[in-house]
Amino acid sequence: MTAAAVTSPDAAAPVVTTTPVPAAPPLLDLLPAAGALSWVRRGEGLVGWGEAARLEVSGPGALAEAAAWWDGYSGGLAVDDRLAVPGSGPVVFASIAFDPVAGTSVFVVPRVVVGRRDGVAWVTTVGDADPAEVLAAPPAPPPAPLGRLRYADGALDPASWCSAVEAAVQRIDAGDLAKVVLARDLLVTADAPLDPRRLLARLAARFPDCWTFAVDGLLGATPELLLRRTGRELSARVLAGTAPRGAGADDDRLAAALLASAKDRAEHALAVDSLVAALEPYCARLTAPQEPELLTLANVRHLATAVTGTQWRGGPHGRAGLLELVGAVHPTAAVCGTPTAAAATVLDELESLDRGRYAGPVGWLDARGDGEFGLALRCAQLSEEDPASARLFAGCGIVAGSDPATELAETQAKFAAFQAALEG
Numbered sequence: 396m397t398a399a400a401v402t403s404p405d406a407a408a409p410v411v412t413t414t415p416v417p418a419a420p421p422l423l424d425l426l427p428a429a430g431a432l433s434w435v436r437r438g439e440g441l442v443g444w445g446e447a448a449r450l451e452v453s454g455p456g457a458l459a460e461a462a463a464w465w466d467g468y469s470g471g472l473a474v475d476d477r478l479a480v481p482g483s484g485p486v487v488f489a490s491i492a493f494d495p496v497a498g499t500s501v502f503v504v505p506r507v508v509v510g511r512r513d514g515v516a517w518v519t520t521v522g523d524a525d526p527a528e529v530l531a532a533p534p535a536p537p538p539a540p541l542g543r544l545r546y547a548d549g550a551l552d553p554a555s556w557c558s559a560v561e562a563a564v565q566r567i568d569a570g571d572l573a574k575v576v577l578a579r580d581l582l583v584t585a586d587a588p589l590d591p592r593r594l595l596a597r598l599a600a601r602f603p604d605c606w607t608f609a610v611d612g613l614l615g616a617t618p619e620l621l622l623r624r625t626g627r628e629l630s631a632r633v634l635a636g637t638a639p640r641g642a643g644a645d646d647d648r649l650a651a652a653l654l655a656s657a658k659d660r661a662e663h664a665l666a667v668d669s670l671v672a673a674l675e676p677y678c679a680r681l682t683a684p685q686e687p688e689l690l691t692l693a694n695v696r697h698l699a700t701a702v703t704g705t706q707w708r709g710g711p712h713g714r715a716g717l718l719e720l721v722g723a724v725h726p727t728a729a730v731c732g733t734p735t736a737a738a739a740t741v742l743d744e745l746e747s748l749d750r751g752r753y754a755g756p757v758g759w760l761d762a763r764g765d766g767e768f769g770l771a772l773r774c775a776q777l778s779e780e781d782p783a784s785a786r787l788f789a790g791c792g793i794v795a796g797s798d799p800a801t802e803l804a805e806t807q808a809k810f811a812a813f814q815a816a817l818e819g
């Protein structure tokens with residue numbers, strides 16, 4: 396059974412207007428304190444706020460239901476969009492549960508979207524907001540200092556999580572599966588409410604190569620692009636295989652070791668293969684380079700592969716929309732494992748964690764079917780009950796030969812992405 400909750404405050408067909416604007420302030424500076432929606436990289440992308448419509452959905456048909464809802468909702472709008480570029484006109488932000496059957500996925504249509512693409516900026520409004528007023532919004536007052544940050548173990552303490560890694564390696568050695576991604580969580584509480592604007596600005600500044608996202612209280616800067624669709628062109632940046640950063644020559648040595656590591660390359664290949672196998676039926680052309688490259692971030696370095704494809708023009712696979720494609724590729728072996736079903740069972744048994752929307756697809760979709768979805772990594776879920784608290788998530792691919800202490804250190808390096816934003 397699929398469960399869905401839909402709100403659409405406007406009874407009559409709302410009017411959606413996209414207005415090109417000669418100059419817009421930095422996108423993240425425009426966000427209000429509450430209800431921030433974001434998908435921004437290197438100053439380009441989309442921010443939104445306000446809620447014209449919302450869908451919360453779970454169950455076996457969740458993504459199909461969301462796609463039908465978006466088609467119906469966006470098709471019922473009166474649209475004035477002379478720009479007609481990806482992300483102009485009506486847009487929905489989405490954060491899909493890691494397990495879309497059991498978990499709740501959230502879709503939000505903002506009242507206001509400000510976008511920038513290839514240097515061209517625009518404002519989209521649902522209803523009668525004035526674009527000039529949107530951009531002239533007074534700067535938000537500086538947020539209160541967070542004070543002391545107190546961290547606490549989440550579902551498993553570090554020793555128990557290491558035991559889970561050990562158990563996963565035993566399952567791999569026994570031949571049950573080739574790879575499983577195990578995650579852990581860390582709770583943080585500050586003295587003052589966490590301000591999403593400040594966190595997003597710091598994440599964007601420290602991680603320019605990542606997509607800084609925010610949907611319904613899930614905030615982060617992800618380096619992994621699950622799937623972008625522009626017309627029939629598809630692209631993805633697959634990551635798996637991670638090394639810490641070092642200082643000076645040590646950093647170069649760690650980079651070379653990652654590129655040469657048979658274990659990391661095997662872990663990476665499984666992630667690429669899972670995406671390629673899932674996308675193949677949909678594509679007339681699909682390309683993935685043989686050799687991974689290095690993606691260097693402030694806190695860690697990854698093996699990365701850019702996958703590109705062209706969707707069939709006709710037939711059922713040609714007609715598939717972005718949400719169907721996302722549903723087909725998720726979860727890749729970058730966040731679940733290989734084979735998928737065995738890995739999902741093992742992570743269920745060993746993680747003791749409700750992932751919620753962590754490691755699920757997050758991004759946006761427009762009414763033409765263009766959009767971008769990353770994987771919600773290096774992120775935190777802000778608490779609904781306590782505005783000064785959040786839950787941070789980090790996970791690692793476990794394969795034959797994985798060492799629990801090294802994997803634990805990798806989760807700590809990944810947590811550090813969000814911790815740096817909290818600590819300023």
Ligand SMILES: C=C(O[C@H]1C=CC=C(C(=O)O)[C@@H]1O)C(=O)O
Pocket residue numbers: 576578619634635636637697728729730754772773788789790791792793809
């Ligand atoms: C699951 C996470 O990372 C994935 C993405 C990149 C590298 C990974 C790794 O090397 O283990 C993970 O597969 C996470 O950051 O929480």
